[in-house]
């Protein structure tokens with residue numbers, strides 16, 4: 001089974017197998033935004049699961065702008081107690097040898113009001129003053145205006161501060177004993193806002209061409225590498241070129257080339273944003289052949305194949321929709337990716353690799369974890385805001401993580 005084979009990243013980090021627990025915001029941080037015992041317990045469960053790599057939920061680098069009130073955040077000058085809580089988090093997660101990475105994020109214009117230590121009247125920041133578009137209805141427009149507002153275009157000082165915050169977050173992660181970081185440059189958050197030609201309308205050195213739109217990301221990668229060293233793993237989560245991205249494939253390939261040359265160890269491919277949350281759609285029903293497995297189970301594999309054809313040696317992880325051993329094996333065997341990212345099933349079955357996917361006593365046809373589609377409330381059809389459906393998915397699966405964190409078993413929602 002290819003999924004059970006180890007893989008070595010350019011940093012020298014060895015992943016014992018190809019299954020990664022994808023980043024999932026836990027939404028349970030205390031008011032201090034420091035990882036407390038609940039994080040140690042939840043990640044201690046995943047530690048037992050036989051994963052090849054564990055990614056934390058997104059950790060915010062700015063105290064002013066969180067993705068949600070329950071996010072962990074990296075303070076500018078952590079106290080000794082904070083450093084100790086972080087070390088215990090890293091130790092609990094890696095206690096059985098699976099390497100763990102912290103996902104670092106800044107939400108930019110996607111920070112909802114009330115999430116972050118800022119006044120109700122201060123604006124979100126973004127590369128340009130472009131408001132979120134949550135849909136054409138009046139309700140959607142009102143929700144975008146009230147919850148997120150029109151962001152303020154970042155000054156050069158803002159950009160310098162954000163770069164420093166990502167670097168400080170990576171250094172704190174390194175000091176705590178995590179094996180690396182993953183930069184969240186997908187799902188419409190700040191770094192993906194910079195990469196995008198529709199969200200970044202700047203004409204200075206941070207916008208105006210695909211290369212200049214990548215500049216903030218390149219500076220962050222180079223500084224983290226310089227300040228942590230060659231053996232600290234740096235990954236990045238990027239969106240595939242999809243309907244919402246409005247970037248041409250050539251432009252995205254140019255950006256990936258620059259990002260790769262800046263010195264990353266792997267790239268995770270996902271897709272979607274609050275405007276078009278296709279990363280949280282329900283996977284298709286059981287596939288019947290290898291070909292249809294690839295087409296129906298993995299949301300973003302076609303884009304991975306394109307990236308692979310341009311950058312044959314770049315280590316690629318694809319996340320979104322994988323539910324069966326056959327589907328995962330087919331994706332790996334196709335050569336389109338090296339690592340499979342698994343989100344929602346990992347919240348329901350934290351021991352998924354050990355107990356099912358990599359368990360050779362289980363036949364291929366039984367090695368799957370199909371989850372019942374969530375039943376959305378009736379009022380949803382009156383609210384034509386797709387982000388609401390994605391929010392309910394996050395709430396439901398976040399709720400399973402919160403159950404694990406207090407020692408309960410997640411609700412088994414397998415179909």
Ligand SMILES: Cc1cc2nc3c(=O)[nH]c(=O)nc-3n(C[C@H](O)[C@H](O)[C@H](O)COP(=O)(O)O)c2cc1C
Nearest residue numbers: 022023024025057058320321342343344394397398
């Ligand atoms: C509760 C929940 C929280 C999530 N939080 C994050 C996050 O913090 N960072 C991120 O990159 N993706 C996040 N995602 C998206 C997942 O990493 C993944 O891309 C998505 O769930 C699709 O994979 P799946 O079909 O295996 O669930 C989240 C998903 C869920 C369900």
